[in-house]
Every structure is written in C-alpha cells, then in structure tokens.
Amino acid sequence: MSRALKEPRPGTRQARQILERQVHAADKSLSAAKPTDEDVHSSRKSVKKARATLRLLRPTLSKRMYRQTNRILRDAARPLGSARDARTLLHTLDSLVADATAAPRVDGLRELLKNERNAAVQTMRRPEGIARSRRMLQAVRADVTRWDTGDKGWSVLGKALRRAYAGGRTALRTAQAERRDDLLHEWRKQTQYLWHQLRLFQGLRPRAIRPAPDRFHQLSDCLGDDHDLAVLRSRVVSNPGVFEDSESADCLRGLIERHRAGLQEKAFALGKSLYKKRPRKFARGYRRYWKD
Numbered sequence: 001m002s003r004a005l006k007e008p009r010p011g012t013r014q015a016r017q018i019l020e021r022q023v024h025a026a027d028k029s030l031s032a033a034k035p036t037d038e039d040v041h042s043s044r045k046s047v048k049k050a051r052a053t054l055r056l057l058r059p060t061l062s063k064r065m066y067r068q069t070n071r072i073l074r075d076a077a078r079p080l081g082s083a084r085d086a087r088t089l090l091h092t093l094d095s096l097v098a099d100a101t102a103a104p105r106v107d108g109l110r111e112l113l114k115n116e117r118n119a120a121v122q123t124m125r126r127p128e129g130i131a132r133s134r135r136m137l138q139a140v141r142a143d144v145t146r147w148d149t150g151d152k153g154w155s156v157l158g159k160a161l162r163r164a165y166a167g168g169r170t171a172l173r174t175a176q177a178e179r180r181d182d183l184l185h186e187w188r189k190q191t192q193y194l195w196h197q198l199r200l201f202q203g204l205r206p207r208a209i210r211p212a213p214d215r216f217h218q219l220s221d222c223l224g225d226d227h228d229l230a231v232l233r234s235r236v237v238s239n240p241g242v243f244e245d246s247e248s249a250d251c252l253r254g255l256i257e258r259h260r261a262g263l264q265e266k267a268f269a270l271g272k273s274l275y276k277k278r279p280r281k282f283a284r285g286y287r288r289y290w291k292d
Contacts, residue, residue: 004203010151015056020144022050027137040080047077052196056160060149076136083124086117092228104251108242154290164194166279172271181230188223204289219270226263
C-alpha cells in the first residue's frame with residue numbers, strides 16, 4: 001500500500017504527507033483539458049480519502065484551520081459528485097425494476113432521471129466549474145505543505161482513531177433509535193471516514209488488519225445502497241405526474257421500501273458487530289500494532 005502509515009517515521013508527519021498526496025491526486029485527476037467521467041470519479045474518491053486523513057490530524061490543528069480545510073475540500077468535491085449521483089440514481093432504478101417479479105411502468109421517471117443526468121453532466125463539464133474545484137484543491141495543498149503538525153505518533157493518531165470510531169458508534173445508535181434518512185446517511189459518512197483511516201493503518205500489519213477495513217467498507221456500501229434508494233423514493237414522491245397511473249407509483253414505492261428494509265437489517269446487524277467495542281478498547285488493538 002503506497003499511502004499507508006508505517007513506523008518508525010513520526011506518524012503526524014506521515015499523515016500530513018499522505019494528505020498532501022491525496023489532495024494532489026484529486027487535482028491531478030482533473031488536469032486534462034476535458035476530464036473523463038473516470039477522472040472526475042477518481043478525483044472525488046481522492047477528496048474523500050483526504051477528508052478522512054484530515055481527521056487523523058485534527059488534534060494538531062486549530063478549530064478554525066480544521067473547519068476551513070474540511071469545508072474547502074467538501075465544496076471542491078460537491079460539483080464533481082452531481083453527475084455521478086445522477087447516473088447512480090438511474091442505475092438504481094433500472095436494477096430495482098429488473099429484479100422485480102411484477103415490474104411497474106417507470107418510463108416517465110426514467111426519462112426524468114436521464115434529463116437530470118444530462119443536465120448534471122453538462123454543468124460538471126463546464127471549464128469554470130472544474131477550474132474552481134482545482135483552485136480550491138491547490139489552495140488546500142499549499143496550506144498543508146506549511147502545516148506544523150509536529151513529530152507525534154500514537155498520542156495524536158490514537159486519539160483521532162478513537163474519535164472516528166466513537167462517531168460511527170454514536171451515529172449507529174442514533175440511526176437505530178430513529179431510522180430517518182439523514183441519520184442513516186450520517187452513519188454512512190462516519191463509517192466511510194473510519195474505513196479510509198483503517199486502510200492507512202493497514203500498512204503496519206497488512207494480514208492482521210485487512211479484514212477490519214474490508215468489513216467497514218462492506219457496511220459503507222450497504223448504507224450507500226440504502227441512501228440511493230432513499231433519494232430515488234424522494235423523486236417518486238415529488239414527481240407523481242411522471243407515472244401513467246398511481247398503481248405504478250405505489251408499486252415502485254413498495255419495491256423501494258422492501259429493498260431498504262433488507263439493506264437496513266443487514267447494516268444494523270453488521271454495525272452491531274463492528275461497533276460493539278468501546279472506542280478506547282478498539283483503538284488499543286491498533287496501538288499494539290503501532291508499538292510492536
């Protein structure tokens with residue numbers, strides 16, 4: 001793993017260098033005259049990794065610097081995600097209907113989603129939009145190179161890892177108590193941050209650590225599929241006129257709810273297993289890998 005934390009170099013210095021490379025990778029993916037869909041997707045993934053790495057360095061940064069950097073990274077990636085999200089929504093609809101025993105008629109909804117996808121692609125490909133995202137990424141990278149994060153190790157990284165795990169654990173409990181779409185989505189985001197962080201620690205003991213990031217990735221994907229269905233349902237509810245009859249809309253909503261129920265059952269079962277430890281105990285295992 002090329003971007004992984006490894007002893008004996010100071011952990012905070014390594015994390016800062018990894019963050020710088022991740023931001024650079026996000027910018028570089030957009031450097032072509034006409035970035036492809038894959039370029040944009042690659043840039044977006046690099047930003048997600050960078051935001052997770054930034055959280056590892058949070059204890060070394062002022063509140064203002066952390067919040068400002070996180071906000072800029074989020075805003076730089078936001079326009080890049082619109083086209084991808086629109087495509088995902090269309091794919092979600094097609095997969096849902098293809099697997100249905102009695103498929104509803106959704107031609108009108110599909111046409112609406114295609115138009116949304118085309119509009120998002122056109123907006124994303126505007127030179128000024130890509131240029132703005134690149135300027136923000138380049139500004140963040142310039143700041144990161146000047147940061148003095150010290151030569152700390154587990155005292156900083158362990159604290160950040162405990163915080164990330166605790167955030168996911170709290171988000172799980174909140175989402176379980178009230179299964180609102182926004183709470184489930186927040187749980188997914190916290191899980192995704194932790195997954196990316198654990199992948200950095202994987203370099204310490206690859207064979208021993210690899211199963212944990214893989215399972216958190218599985219949970220993130222499960223919650224991501226549920227979120228896609230939640231967004232699709234909102235389109236169904238807000239656009240009743242695209243259906244030929246109310247029966248088709250009701251049938252599609254029923255399909256969505258049944259699939260979501262299965263995904264959520266799977267996610268909560270996996271989440272209870274992954275988040276059953278107290279944060280300090282969870283981090284203690286990685287401390288041993290760091291200190292060995």
